[in-house]
Amino acid sequence: MVSLPFIPAAKPIIGDEERAAVDRVLLSGMVAQGPEAKAFEAEFADRLVGGRQCVAVSSGTSGLHLGLLAAGVGPGDEVIVPSFTFAATGNSVALTGATPVFADIDPASFCLDPASVRAAITERTKGIMPVHLYGHPAAMDELRVIADEHGVALYEDAAQAHGAQLHGTPVGAFGDFAMFSLYPTKNMTSGEGGMVSCATDEIARNVRLLRNQGMETQYANEVIGFNARMTDLHAAIGRVQLTKVEAWTAQRQANAAHLDAGLAGLPGVTVPVVREGAVHVYHQYTIRVAEDRDRIVTALREEHGVGSGVYYPIPNHRLPSLAPYAPGLDLPRTEEAAQQVISLPVHPSLTDGDLERVVSAVTAAVKAGS
Numbered sequence: 001m002v003s004l005p006f007i008p009a010a011k012p013i014i015g016d017e018e019r020a021a022v023d024r025v026l027l028s029g030m031v032a033q034g035p036e037a038k039a040f041e042a043e044f045a046d047r048l049v050g051g052r053q054c055v056a057v058s059s060g061t062s063g064l065h066l067g068l069l070a071a072g073v074g075p076g077d078e079v080i081v082p083s084f085t086f087a088a089t090g091n092s093v094a095l096t097g098a099t100p101v102f103a104d105i106d107p108a109s110f111c112l113d114p115a116s117v118r119a120a121i122t123e124r125t126k127g128i129m130p131v132h133l134y135g136h137p138a139a140m141d142e143l144r145v146i147a148d149e150h151g152v153a154l155y156e157d158a159a160q161a162h163g164a165q166l167h168g169t170p171v172g173a174f175g176d177f178a179m180f181s182l183y184p185t186k187n188m189t190s191g192e193g194g195m196v197s198c199a200t201d202e203i204a205r206n207v208r209l210l211r212n213q214g215m216e217t218q219y220a221n222e223v224i225g226f227n228a229r230m231t232d233l234h235a236a237i238g239r240v241q242l243t244k245v246e247a248w249t250a251q252r253q254a255n256a257a258h259l260d261a262g263l264a265g266l267p268g269v270t271v272p273v274v275r276e277g278a279v280h281v282y283h284q285y286t287i288r289v290a291e292d293r294d295r296i297v298t299a300l301r302e303e304h305g306v307g308s309g310v311y312y313p314i315p316n317h318r319l320p321s322l323a324p325y326a327p328g329l330d331l332p333r334t335e336e337a338a339q340q341v342i343s344l345p346v347h348p349s350l351t352d353g354d355l356e357r358v359v360s361a362v363t364a365a366v367k368a369g370s
């Protein structure tokens with residue numbers, strides 16, 4: 001088995017068109033932020049978030065940070081976030097001087113549980129920032145009701161969810177702002193980069209100011225800002241990827257259906273759930289195993305040549321960096337997921353043969369423990 005080629009958990013696809021686009025920018029001599037970034041923003045807005053204003057930035061993390069600052073989040077505020085996510089979610093809240101408040105997840109979707117969010121609201125709550133984890137939309141409908149009831153804002157960490165929808169609305173069109181990551185392992189990439197989709201002209205203008213030293217007009221700095229600009233080299237890659245992401249998503253969904261068919265009946269394994277009204281874009285195809293997760297991950301790699309990932313093994317509220325914000329907090333469904341999840345290869349480059357190998361490898365690895 002090990003003699004078969006290794007199936008990686010993720011595989012960025014960079015083609016000749018991306019290379020040609022970078023070359024075009026290099027030949028133009030204008031490589032910093034310019035017309036490519038501007039065009040990328042308009043095209044992204046058009047294709048993915050129903051025409052909302054988009055602002056291109058240097059990373060997803062800076063997109064979250066600038067989005068929160070642009071929405072007025074700062075010291076004394078609390079923002080409710082999941083703990084079962086990449087650390088950038090809580091980090092970005094902490095970087096504004098506000099306090100990340102961690103809530104538990106819905107065990108089916110792995111996204112924020114509205115009841116846990118409701119219980120975490122205080123007079124200091126400024127906003128709620130769900131993550132559309134693994135490409136499944138968070139419960140934006142229920143979270144909107146809670147947010148409105150308490151007069152707090154909704155923001156979105158859509159880093160993993162380009163093209164996901166809930167009841168026909170694309171993610172990125174629910175919150176005051178939403179961030180999409182363009183890191184190489186995400187559903188589309190610009191090399192490094194992020195896109196911030198904004199609900200209002202004011203938030204969009206604030207993100208633009210913060211992205212560029214607080215300037216709209218050169219040397220007329222209005223606020224303290226960063227350099228978080230996306231270069232035209234990166235934007236040119238992103239523009240090409242944007243024309244392909246829809247087909248890649250369809251392939252991810254077909255691959256997920258193939259894995260579902262092979263794994264759904266396997267004792268001790270739970271395949272991903274798609275909530276009614278949701279379009280899941282399968283950034284990850286994440287199963288739960290009742291026990292023995294780490295042994296199974298090792299067996300997949302060592303005995304079957306199948307890569308997989310554990311996202312995320314340590315809940316954010318227990319990381320040395322973020323734990324000080326959550327003394328004594330217990331999030332049982334987050335803890336359980338962190339023990340049980342395995343993300344299997346689902347990327348668009350997989351062949352049917354690869355998918356068959358993933359199914360038989362998981363089946364064998366799970367059965368070996370029973």
Ligand SMILES: *Cc1c(COP(=O)(O)O)cnc(C)c1O
Nearest residue numbers: 059060061086088159181182183
């Ligand atoms: C990738 C990711 C980020 C950060 O994006 P970068 O582009 O890597 O800075 C934030 N949140 C989540 C959920 C992510 O997966």
